[in-house]
Amino acid sequence: MVYDKNNIFAKILRDEVEAEKVYENEHVLCFKDIYPKSKIHVLVIPKKEYSDIYDFSKNSTNKEKESIFLAFESLIKIYNIEISGCRIITNHGVDGRQEVPHLHFHLLAGNDVGRMINN
């Protein structure tokens, strides 16, 4: 997939669109989802242009991969949800219903986030 430089998260990364940032490291930016699906709903994105989890898995450096997990660790501490827990998900492609074509992980917490899939 060719990366679309006009996607909304690319604009947030270029500071062309505002976002409520909650954590940042060299390779990762975390900000609040504009339409939160739970009390805490944060998006975790790599700063480099990766369209989805497959692109990232194939092409990112180990440092970038590690930085994603460091971001998860930091967010869990920031929100004090070590015990209460959270759900971290990423949507990929058509079947995954990915809307924004820049890799992002949703961190959902602050309440019972419900069943994984409502069948």
Ligand code: AMP
């Ligand atoms: P997905 O369906 O996994 O691609 O999720 C895209 C997410 O991006 C949705 O949860 C949207 O609410 C969120 N979103 C879209 N635009 C913005 C924005 N400008 N700032 C923060 N979150 C956004």
